[in-house]
Amino acid sequence: MKKTIAYLLTLFSSVTAADELKIYIWEDYISPQLVQRWEQKTGHKVTLTYFDNEESRDAVLGSDNAKAFDLTIMNTVAAQLFGKNNKLYGVSHSNLPSLKFIDPKWRDSCGNFGLPYLWGSLGILYKKNKVVPAPTSWADILKPEPKYHNKIVMLTDGVDTLAPALLYQHKNVNTEDQAELKDAFNTMRDQAEAVLSYEYVISYVEDKSVDQNVYMALGYSGDQSTLNELGGDEWGFVAPKEGSSIWIDCFSIMDFSPNKALALNFLEFINQPKNAAENSVEVGVATTNLEAQKLLPPELRDDESTYPSDDIMASSQLYRILSDDNMSLRGRIVNAVLKQHEAQ
Structure with a gap:
């Protein structure tokens, strides 16, 4: 304990009043009050x-523009990749003692390249008064009824x-199998005629110049809270019965940041x-902090859209690093789906 107190005093004394902390993050992803x-x-x-997709974030962080930021949010795969390329500053129990509060099942998810921050699942967002009954399967969004x-x-x-297509077909979301990816492409291509947009739903809904008649969307647990804050019809979220992709976001310090002590602080x-409990409630996303979970109100702690059931967790999958060839193929597949949609 004395060592920890001494370390924290050193940490606080090593920053100056002139320092400003610059964070590159998803919108509405940290409590303003905190x-x-x-x-x-x-x-x-x-x-x-703010960034609104991971590709644009990675492009910025892979360029000289990254020097504009001290801290960023990235998923575990990106953290491992950027960390191995010496882009991220290492954290450990010695310079970040509060790592002891992280749930053991998430503790190693960021390696030593960041603080495991929030976690959740990929699933279906839906307007509760428009989509009745509520979706339960990936088929509900991949093969929607004509009214949707x-x-x-x-x-x-x-x-x-x-x-969604890979999970619906009970395949691994990280598959390197070209035949499985082709089957997924065919499913997504067939779905394209029912799709209004391929823009991240929060960004889309915030743009008042576009058609706001959205009933369902592919998104992440917690997005429903942001959508509900925007007003209008109430949104819900479900991790479909076939399983989901489980993500863990890391709060990482850029290695070239001149404000590392401030960032650790x-x-x-x-x-x-x-603080972690307050933040989880504010943003409506599951915390990795085991001690914070004990402080959550029951309506959040027991909400299966935030903390999925054991059955859903058992059938869900974690992301992993994919080969360059695989990512290239996936990029071509997604571009082909977008072109199919544009040609309609």
Whole structure:
């Protein structure tokens, strides 16, 4: 305990009032009140810059523009890739003592390239008053009833765009098998005529210049909370019965950041159990912090759209690093689906 206190005193004393912490993050993915309290406590300003898809984020972080940021959010696969390329600063129990609060099942998910932050699943977002009964299967969005045609929004992503088809066909979402990917392409191609857009649903709905008549969307647990905050009809989320892709997001420090001590200070603050619980409630996403889970209100802790049932978890899959050839093939498949959609 004395060593931890001494370390934290050193950490606090090594930052100056002039330092500003710049974070590259999904929109609505951290509690504004939590950020404000940290600013008030330390006297440092936080600037949030948003991305709305992982491809654009990775392009920025792979360029000189990455030097504009101290911290970023990325999934476990991206954290491993960027970390192995010496883009991320290493964290451990010695410089981030609050790692002890992370649930053991998630503790190693980011390696030493970030703090396991939030986790969740890929699934179907739906308007509760429009989609009755609620969806239960990937078939509900892949092979929708005619009344839902042109009211569906998907994603543009080399992994997640194809995941519903692979999960529906009981295949591995990380498959390298070309025949399985071809079958997934055929399913997604057939679905294209029913799709309104392949833009991330939150970005799409926020754009008031486009058709707002969206009933279902491919998205992530927690997205329903953001959509509900935007107003209008109430949204729900379901991880389909065939299983889901489970993601864990890492809060990572850029290796070239001049504010590493400040970034560690921030991560240590947000990962204190009380703060992590507050943040989880605010953003509506599952926390990796085991002690924080104990502080959650029952309506969140027992909500299967946030914490899936044991049966869904047993049939779900974690992401892993894919080969360059596989990612290239997936990119071509997704582009072909988009062209099919544009040609309609």
